[in-house]
Amino acid sequence: MDDETETPDRAEQTEYTAEELAAARADWSDFNVPRPERPKQTAPRPRQVPDRGFAPESVAPSSAHPAEQPTHAPGVGATAPIPTPSLEERAWHRNIRELEHRLLGAERTLTYREMAQRMGVSTRSARKLWRALGFPNLDEDVKAFTEADAEALAQMVHLVGEGHLNQETAISLTRSVGQMTDRMVVWQIEALVEDKIANQEYSDAEARSHVFDTLPKLIDPLHQLLGYAWRRQLSAALQRLTVRVESGLASLDRGRDPAELEQSRDDAPLPLARAVGFADLVSYTSLSRQMSERTLAHMVQRFESRCAEIISIGGGRLVKTVGDEVLYNAETPEAGAEIALALSETIAADDVLPEARVSVVWGRVLSRMGDIYGPTVNLAARLTSLADPGTILVDASTAEALELSQDYLLVPQPPRLVRGFGEVSPSLLLRARTGGIALDHA
CATH class of the missing domain: 3.30.70.1230 (Nucleotide cyclase, GGDEF domain)
Incomplete structure (x- = not known):
């Protein structure tokens, strides 16, 4: 009886289920990337020129101007063969998804169009705000967004709709958040890598792998510090730039x-x-x-x-x-x-x-x-x-x-x-x- 119960468990641990395989192929993140053994080389993010103005949901995206056409992140939409994973790789993939879910607050279930519908704007306008945060365009049918993405971006749309901001200012404020937080998180990750190299004598690749294990314990403290520092810095800037x-x-x-x-x-x-x-x-x-x-x-x-x-x-x-x-x-x-x-x-x-x-x-x-x-x-x-x-x-x-x-x-x-x-x-x-x-x- 023990053998009969253990055989399915072993099979389940060494092979993807049909649902997992489909999710892995459809997922635009790094679900099928093995645990890194060397620094991963990434292509530079393409610079995007933001459009001007939010279009209402009823306005269809324009296809006349080449700047409006989405540019695709490397590998997005491609179906790569996924080999049978080892137990270590399965644990690595599972940890990636769990950490991503914790950071994003939900699964990626929305396409561009669905996110735009939640925001009450056109796909073109949703894409503008996404680009302003510093992220590349994706295929229209890729489920890359969460409900939290739609809620956060909708805040800027509401500020424009209520007359507190104009469209250009909303894009500028969004871009300020994207550019500053992009540099901030790169700085933080590299600081953790340097710490592990200097104090634990890891190689660069080992250090980056172990940062992934350490990061979950730091998310909440860093998040709290970020909110506090933003309020403090805003208070100081008001004094410098107004009073x-x-x-x-x-x-x-x-x-x-x-x-x-x-x-x-x-x-x-x-x-x-x-x-x-x-x-x-x-x-x-x-x-x-x-x-x-x-x-x-x-x-x-x-x-x-x-x-x-x-x-x-x-x-x-x-x-x-x-x-x-x-x-x-x-x-x-x-x-x-x-x-x-x-x-x-x-x-x-x-x-x-x-x-x-x-x-x-x-x-x-x-x-x-x-x-x-x-x-x-x-x-x-x-x-x-x-x-x-x-x-x-x-x-x-x-x-x-x-x-x-x-x-x-x-x-x-x-x-x-x-x-x-x-x-x-x-x-x-x-x-x-x-x-x-x-x-x-x-």
Whole structure:
């Protein structure tokens, strides 16, 4: 009797049922991917150009413009042969589906058209919001979406329908969430991989496999932290971008003659007064060619973490990092100068990092899509390229603003021709007295 009961169990564990096989073939996710033994190479996500405006459900999707045609993710809709899995592979597939179900909150049961019907819009409009989140288009008949997808995207549709947002703003807000969370989750997964490689001596492939086992315990804490951080960051941004804007502009205008003030008032497209700073590692390109991948990753991570900490403690905002360069801003010229000095001093004292060129410019900027724009940003970038290793350059207006403080020493430099600005008279920024930003570690 034991043999009779065990035989079906063994068969059930070593072969897919007809239902499982059909689900695996229809599933656009990685259900039939074996447990990884080496890093998986993925094709880059195609850039999508969003359509403009939400179409009502009764409006059929347009096929006249090639931009409206769906582009398919690699492998979507294809029927690949699925070999008989081992017990380990079956457990791996089951865990993938269970974790996906937990993350998505439901099974994928909806096509584009069905999701659009739930949202009360056309398939075209549903696709626009999906693309704005950063995901590729899929075949119309693929059941890739959940009821939770429809409910979440419908929130933006409702905001437009109730008049709180226009369509372009709704797309922009959706894109902000998609782009920021995409970078965030990649950062988080890579941090977990690095942790397992460094502390548990796994290979890269082993580390990625074990991250999958660890992640379920982290989902709820990270989700809670994300919601809390978003509210905190929104509160801080409201202060920076609304409440304190007028005081910043008044600070920018101090000491200017009437002609300069009149010109400043005409500069309405650049509504924020900010100290804009760059820090750029010296000889990064040549050093990166000589380093192993792990050493290079360690250097970049150290550079970014040191800069992020200094900027945060100094009351500034890290706008973005690009490998060997960071861009930040601060609400006063003094805060921008303190951050610049701390960056230069900390990087110079770090045995892992090469020296850095730093600049800071006080002026008007335009803030859009989490980035900043305008001549102030461009001038700061130009001054960084002119600075000698280990030094900080400011322009004449910033030097004039900082000379009011006894904490800084400004050393005039010979005039330089700067592309797009003509002749510029930079100054070296030095610390006149001890002190500055104190870090929490040695």
